[in-house]
Amino acid sequence: MSALTLSTATLSRAGGRDANEDAAAHRDGCWVIADGLGGHPGGEVAARIAVDRVLGALAGAPLPSGAALAQAIADAHRAIQEHQARDPRLERMRTTLVLLVSDGERARWAHVGDSRLYHFRGGRLRFQTADHSVPQALARAGEIRPDEIRFHEDRNRLLRTLGNEGEARPTVLETPVAMESGDAFLLCTDGFWEYVTEGEMEVLLAKSASADDWLAALAARLLARAAPDHDNYTATAVFAA
Template sequence: MNAPDASDDPTPLALPRVPRLRVACAMQSDTGCVRQHNEDAVGCMIPRDDDPLALAGALAVVADGMGGHAAGEVASHIALRSMLHVYYASAGPPPQALAAALVAANDAICERAGADPACKGMGTTCSVVAIVDDRAYVAHVGDSRIYLLRGTAFRQLTQDDSVVARMVRDGLLTEAEARRHPERHVLVRVLGTKEFRPAVAPRGMPLQHGDLLVLCTDGITDQIDDATLASVVRSHAPVDACTKLVELAREAGGADNATVAICSLQAEPLAAQPDPSIRTTRETRAH
């Protein structure tokens, strides 16, 4: 007796269905109480479902520029534009696309600094998260940060590229000592250097319904401790949380520009999603 041919089975195998995560993003940036210019930049791209770019997912970026006068603002906005453009123009997987975007941003900043004396020596931090399907891909340079709030657990996904942060990791300083150290803002990696090499995690981090990703510059984290930051994000809607965090940074002295973006992940009801086990056709017209 011959084994049954699967192709003759009139009942197709149903593919497992899992909720799709929808991304929403709230953002706010403030000059603070001391600085004359806002050298931070923040942006988010969430393509529509019918946009071919939707396959690349959503992208959120924060950057904190440096360089004096308006040069820091130039550097951070170059980084933002480069990340958004190159990431979505890349045909590679998310880690490869993020690495290419970081390199392009670094090259563009170096080129502008070399061509414009007013921008000589400028640089910027850059913290980026790409959310593709149910995974987050993180790219980072500098001391801006990305956090994950999942239920009651709040943790930092990035490591600060600073002299003091390295001392903490080496056991030479405590976290409390690091917060008061006079060299806490001395960075060892930024965009805008000739020998820059991107460091992007090769695997994405699984996401869940209800997760919140928080991206912020040190104008937030220098003024607000992690426990307070987590409490605000947990107890407010993302838009209100952004406003509250900026308010708290200003109340603490507002010594620096303060920028935050909060990405929320919500599962779309299965009934609203197309069933992948059902094949559909669309009408096409010849031109």
């Protein structure tokens, strides 16, 4: 099988906030998004450290193993903790993280927190990551429906982030997915997926000829219903052809 061609579109906006504490970057088969927490400038610093460390460790290599993804995230986690120790003003900074790696034939991903990855095949949602959050835990226990996670009163209570005490504990896809032409991936922060449902993602994907078109349509849907003071929002779309 020959490698597929992967095209990318990314947007990152402050939304209704004064500063954008999200970070996003991609290079050589690695895509990373982080949503900084802990207040400006702490969240912004944590997100940038995480993205830079992970991208530096994984970009350009043959498809990294699950262990390599976990190690890159652990290294980013320790780098944030070390920065906290050097600067007490940033001791509360944290960040979520979601990443995708691909060699054009296979894909693997990992995440910490509630920034998500969605994988679409044949225009339909095939997989989405499960948040490390209180509402996700409630949904898993059957106490709320999965569609109630979006606006649950405890949605911002995260169970795992980079910069917390202890280990990072990412969720990593150990067995890579064999990619097919037409596959699409969406990586995004909660400020993005909060306002766009999975069904809408599918509908807009079917109407989009490119990653740029899809991302623009998704962002338009977000802005049509977001409150004036809505959160930062960041997303990356990846198309395989």
